[in-house]
Amino acid sequence: xxxxxxxxxxxxxxxxxxxxxxxxxxxxxxxxxxxxxxxxxxxxxxxxxxxxxxxxxxxxxxxxxxxxxxxxxxxxxxxxxxxxxxxxxxxxxxxxxxxxxxxxxxxxxxxxxxxxxxxxxxxxxxxxxxxxxxxxxxxxxxxxxxxxxxxxxxxxxxxxxxxxxxxxxxxxxxxxxxxxxxxxxxxxxxxxxxxxxxxxxxxxxxxxxxxxxxxxxxxxxxxxxxxxxxxxxxxxxxxxxxxxxxxxxxxxxxxxxxxxxxxxxxxxxxxxxxxxxxxxxxxxxxxxxxxxxxxxxxxxxxxxxxxxxxxxxxxxxxxxxxxxxxxxxxxxxxxxxxxxxxxxxxxxxxxxxxxxxxxxxxxxxxx
Numbered sequence: 001x002x003x004x005x006x007x008x009x010x011x012x013x014x015x016x017x018x019x020x021x022x023x024x025x026x027x028x029x030x031x032x033x034x035x036x037x038x039x040x041x042x043x044x045x046x047x048x049x050x051x052x053x054x055x056x057x058x059x060x061x062x063x064x065x066x067x068x069x070x071x072x073x074x075x076x077x078x079x080x081x082x083x084x085x086x087x088x089x090x091x092x093x094x095x096x097x098x099x100x101x102x103x104x105x106x107x108x109x110x111x112x113x114x115x116x117x118x119x120x121x122x123x124x125x126x127x128x129x130x131x132x133x134x135x136x137x138x139x140x141x142x143x144x145x146x147x148x149x150x151x152x153x154x155x156x157x158x159x160x161x162x163x164x165x166x167x168x169x170x171x172x173x174x175x176x177x178x179x180x181x182x183x184x185x186x187x188x189x190x191x192x193x194x195x196x197x198x199x200x201x202x203x204x205x206x207x208x209x210x211x212x213x214x215x216x217x218x219x220x221x222x223x224x225x226x227x228x229x230x231x232x233x234x235x236x237x238x239x240x241x242x243x244x245x246x247x248x249x250x251x252x253x254x255x256x257x258x259x260x261x262x263x264x265x266x267x268x269x270x271x272x273x274x275x276x277x278x279x280x281x282x283x284x285x286x287x288x289x290x291x292x293x294x295x296x297x298x299x300x301x302x303x304x305x306x307x308x309x310x311x312x313x314x315x316x317x318x319x320x321x322x323x324x325x326x327x328x329x330x331x332x333x334x335x336x337x338x339x340x341x342x343x344x345x346x347x348x349x350x351x352x353x354x355x356x357x358x359x360x361x362x363x364x365x366x367x
Contacts, residue, residue, distance in 0.1 A: 012038045012055050019254070064110070068090065070314075079091065092121070112276075148181035156179065162332060249268055279343055282344050
């Protein structure tokens with residue numbers, strides 16, 4: 001954006017971000033002196049409703065752009081009532097009409113709900129686009145003497161989650177990754193996991209680091225495996241996670257959660273909706289039993305242990321094998337997002353899901 005604003009100072013530029021990142025994004029642009037009158041940082045819904053045209057539209061997290069679908073917040077579907085957009089099937093289709101040039105940041109492994117633009121729709125709408133792979137921006141602060149890299153970790157996580165899905169061919173996956181990143185058992189290892197008391201151990205691990213590095217932003221995150229409602233965030237007495245004498249609640253808000261002023265903000269368990277697009281220092285991840293292993297040794301998503309109403313297909317739609325497969329992709333993508341948030345380190349805990357632990361150890365040759 002800095003380059004475009006420098007080269008074309010009179011261009012009208014729109015930056016589309018996810019709602020949980022809108023305030024943070026605007027602040028970042030302001031800090032770097034890019035809060036120009038001709039620069040708009042907003043969500044896709046707000047941009048579409050404004051009807052404003054742009055020379056350049058940049059869309060972050062474009063895999064999360066909404067499509068025409070019943071189970072989502074009404075505001076997403078309201079744009080199709082706007083004159084000229086009645087026949088459009090997705091926000092992406094409309095954004096193409098609002099921008100002379102569009103730059104899309106897209107990751108096929110990060111769509112997390114049925115209302116996201118489908119892979120087929122995305123490829124059809126971008127068939128004439130120039131495609132480039134972004135080299136990984138995820139950085140591991142590997143201790144001295146370690147030979148593994150951030151790419152080794154990312155490729156290993158992709159292999160762990162997606163090796164049987166057929167999706168890796170759409171990514172820059174490299175099968176020749178160094179498995180040492182997953183076998184390193186030293187205290188300063190980037191990756192590790194706990195076999196018992198997952199909540200207790202993950203909390204202790206992130207808090208210990210916080211004591212040594214108070215400037216770090218550390219969190220414990222989890223799959224959507226404990227019931228919750230968005231309104232619960234206003235009631236501090238509602239606790240969603242219980243283990244022994246430990247009680248924790250889900251993130252109280254999705255928007256700008258990392259900067260929440262809640263007294264217990266650092267203790268809250270973060271969901272994918274609060275951290276997508278956010279980098280943290282050290283991350284603990286609870287992997288629940290919404291991700292299971294079938295008799296053929298393949299991962300699948302189990303909707304009985306998945307608690308996000310808008311993250312599932314309707315009962316009728318779910319009968320279709322292709323939609324059951326898509327649901328598994330959503331669950332995998334959620335964990336992919338959670339497992340790629342930590343810059344300085346990550347530890348896993350298995351929430352009622354020892355089967356996945358064994359699957360992970362076998363797949364990554366850990367034991």
